[in-house]
Amino acid sequence: MFKYISMHLKSQLEYKSSFILLSVSQILTFLTYCLTFYSLYERFGAVKKFSIYQVMICFSIVQFGESFSEALLRGFDKFSELIKSGKFDLLLIRPQNIYLQVIGSKMELSKITKSFFSILLLIYAIIKLKIYLNPINLLIVLLMLAGSCIIFASIFVLGAALCFKTVEGLEIVNIFVYGTRDFAQYPIGMYNRVIQIFFTYLIPMAIATYFPMLYITGQVTSIWYAVMPLLTLLTLIPSCIIFNCGVKSYKSCGG
Amino acid sequence: MRGYISYFKTVLLTNLQYKIAALAGLCTQFFWGFLQIFIYEAFYEGVGDNAPIVYGDLVDYVWLQQAFFALIYIRHRDDELANSIKNGQIAYELVRPYNLYFWWYIKCIAKKYASVALRFFPIIFTALLLPEPYNLSSPDSLVAFLLFLLALVLGSLVLTGIIVILQNIMFFTLEDKGINSVINTIAELLAGLILPIPLLPDVLKAIASALPFRLIGDLSFRIYSGNIPIKEATINILFQLLWICILVIVGYLLTKKSTKKLQIQGG
Numbered sequence: 001m002f003k004y005i006s007m008h009l010k011s012q013l014e015y016k017s018s019f020i021l022l023s024v025s026q027i028l029t030f031l032t033y034c035l036t037f038y039s040l041y042e043r044f045g046a047v048k049k050f051s052i053y054q055v056m057i058c059f060s061i062v063q064f065g066e067s068f069s070e071a072l073l074r075g076f077d078k079f080s081e082l083i084k085s086g087k088f089d090l091l092l093i094r095p096q097n098i099y100l101q102v103i104g105s106k107m108e109l110s111k112i113t114k115s116f117f118s119i120l121l122l123i124y125a126i127i128k129l130k131i132y133l134n135p136i137n138l139l140i141v142l143l144m145l146a147g148s149c150i151i152f153a154s155i156f157v158l159g160a161a162l163c164f165k166t167v168e169g170l171e172i173v174n175i176f177v178y179g180t181r182d183f184a185q186y187p188i189g190m191y192n193r194v195i196q197i198f199f200t201y202l203i204p205m206a207i208a209t210y211f212p213m214l215y216i217t218g219q220v221t222s223i224w225y226a227v228m229p230l231l232t233l234l235t236l237i238p239s240c241i242i243f244n245c246g247v248k249s250y251k252s253c254g255g
Numbered sequence: 256m257r258g259y260i261s262y263f264k265t266v267l268l269t270n271l272q273y274k275i276a277a278l279a280g281l282c283t284q285f286f287w288g289f290l291q292i293f294i295y296e297a298f299y300e301g302v303g304d305n306a307p308i309v310y311g312d313l314v315d316y317v318w319l320q321q322a323f324f325a326l327i328y329i330r331h332r333d334d335e336l337a338n339s340i341k342n343g344q345i346a347y348e349l350v351r352p353y354n355l356y357f358w359w360y361i362k363c364i365a366k367k368y369a370s371v372a373l374r375f376f377p378i379i380f381t382a383l384l385l386p387e388p389y390n391l392s393s394p395d396s397l398v399a400f401l402l403f404l405l406a407l408v409l410g411s412l413v414l415t416g417i418i419v420i421l422q423n424i425m426f427f428t429l430e431d432k433g434i435n436s437v438i439n440t441i442a443e444l445l446a447g448l449i450l451p452i453p454l455l456p457d458v459l460k461a462i463a464s465a466l467p468f469r470l471i472g473d474l475s476f477r478i479y480s481g482n483i484p485i486k487e488a489t490i491n492i493l494f495q496l497l498w499i500c501i502l503v504i505v506g507y508l509l510t511k512k513s514t515k516k517l518q519i520q521g522g
Contacts, residue, residue: 025436032444039456043306044298171279175286182290190297 004104005072012109022110030063030117037186048190054217056125058209059185060118065148065208066181067114073153075105077177079160080168089252098247102160131216140212140226147208147229152177154235155203157243164246180205187213208232258353263365270369277373284321284378291317292389307453311392312480316451318382318391319476325370326411327472329442331363331418340425343519356510359422360503364415395481402488406475409495414471416502417442423506426513447473453482467498 012019037059041052070077082088082105091101122141131137159173184205188196199206207228215225292314299310308316320327336359339345348355382391394400421435443449444459446468452460463469474491477483483491 021434021437025440028437028440032440032449035444035456035459036450039450039454039459040294040298042456043454047298048300171283175283179286179290183293186294186297191293192296195293 001100001103004100005107005109007104008107009109012107019110023113026067026110026114027117030114033059033063033185034121047186049219050187050190051129053125053129054213055186056121057129057213057217058187060122060125061144061148061209061213062181062185062205064115064118064122064145065150065152066177067111067118069149069152069156070177071108071111071115073103073156074108075102076153076156076160078106080163080166081106083163083167086252088250092247092250129217136226137216140216140229143227143229144208144212147232148205150232151180151203151205151208151235154232154239155180157236157239161239161243161246164250176203184209189214204232204235259357259361262353262358263361266362266365267369270366271373273369274373277370280324280370280374281377284324284374285381288317288321288378288382289389296388308451308477308482310388312477312482313451314389315391315480316476316482318378319479320448320472322375322378322382323371323407323472325367325374326407327414327446327448329414329417329421329446329448329468329471330436330439331367331421336422337425345517346519349514349517354507355514356419356507359419359510360415360506363418363422364411367411367415392480394479396485398485399478399481399488402485402492403475403479406470406478406488406492406495407472409492409499410471410475412499413467413495413502416499416506417467417471420502420506420509423509423513426517442468445469446471451477453477467502470495470498 037052037055041047041055046052047055075082079102082091082102087105091098091105094101126133126141133141155173155176159176162173180199180203183191183195184199188199188206188210196206199210211220211225211228214220215223295310295313295317299306299313336345339348348358351358379391383393384390394403421438424434444455445463445466447455447463452463452469452473455463470491474483474488474495478488
């Protein structure tokens with residue numbers, strides 16, 4: 001795994017100026033997103049009962065999950081390319097775990113810059129909210145970060161699994177990825193009922209961001225909210241089952 | 256001139272073939288429309304009145320933006336052009352007895368109109384029929400509507416002018432990711448694509464008003480809903496004409512310069 005990462009890092013750093021510029025544009029995109037909610041808050045004050053720092057927590061957790069998963073799981077995100085070119089056949093004959101190989105086939109490490117900035121923003125929000133970072137709170141924050149990554153990972157794997165059927169990548173998968181990112185970066189509680197249910201039960205991003213956020217900011221006291229990110233692991237199950245089925249019934253189509 | 260017109264027709268007709276892609280695009284557009292409206296709804300709740308743009312106008316803004324997305328989107332990827340620079344195909348474009356700048360300009364704008372032609376109607380139609388707070392309302396007045404149409408068309412000319420200039424950068428860098436994506440991000444912000452210009456912080460509003468990006472879509476959408484009154488709209492339309500001239504001249508000269516220096520890559 002680490003060998004793959006260092007390999008990709010080395011190869012991408014060969015194009016230095018391009019890598020730097022891509023990273024800069026990642027940072028810029030990140031800043032424009034921050035600016036969006038900052039401007040809205042500046043104009044409107046608090047939204048429902050959420051302060052801007054609570055938005056920052058949700059926002060940074062989601063952004064971290066999205067950028068980190070996208071950086072490492074680019075192979076799943078661009079899985080249709082593997083199928084179309086026939087390179088997937090090559091992976092199947094190697095005596096190595098297929099997931100690891102797909103991950104290793106492509107990475108987009110300039111996205112990590114965004115993850116890094118997300119962490120900075122998260123720390124800033126935690127300081128501003130005067131949350132005392134005892135080991136338990138720290139653990140919860142780490143769980144939130146991991147949970148967010150896991151949910152995006154599930155979406156990417158599921159999207160890749162669909163490619164076995166469709167060959168061509170589906171735009172609908174992008175809607176899920178970017179939609180989850182852009183919806184869930186605000187506390188889910190500020191939306192209407194339908195959206196809340198969607199992001200709690202269907203794409204359960206709220207359990208990695210919103211509910212534990214309520215706990216660490218002291219708006220709810222039940223510890224149940226804090227351990228919710230663990231449940232994100234469940235989302236991996238259907239994704240992996242479908243992907244495995246896809247691998248089993250895979251017929252090569254490239255040359 | 257006839258050559259350019261028939262080229263416009265050819266590209267338009269070719270791109271009208273991508274109906275399934277348009278359908279997928281439609282879903283995306285609806286999704287983003289609702290997403291933005293829900294976010295604004297949460298923010299507008301309770302405040303409403305002292306906002307620089309009223310909620311109803313904002314909803315109109317969002318739907319128009321989604322319907323005419325192709326005419327306002329700056330991130331225009333022409334993989335064909337990028338590849339033709341890398342693999343040397345560009346040589347064929349250079350031997351044609353037409354001016355390369357206008358050739359590209361026409362190609363770009365024809366693609367955009369094809370894409371809009373396939374998408375705008377279902378979005379507008381559905382948005383008009385949606386229940387009360389989420390729907391696209393009718394234009395502020397007949398004059399506003401006509402000015403909206405004019406500003407939208409002129410806006411697409413501004414946009415194409417900008418895109419062709421950005422494409423020229425590819426001649427120097429041979430790749431379209433790095434620098435272009437930095438410029439695009441800034442341009443999107445100043446064009447009101449990320450947040451409508453009235454909602455931006457005052458500093459950015461001032462910067463945006465001095466640059467052409469807001470003339471692409473922001474202007475026409477706000478004319479439609481009456482957020483920009485008729486008189487101000489007319490002045491802004493003159494600005495559009497001015498910027499179209501500037502962009503075309505700059506783009507023309509830049510293309511001339513970059514094609515002179517061009518080395519054909521590959522064979």
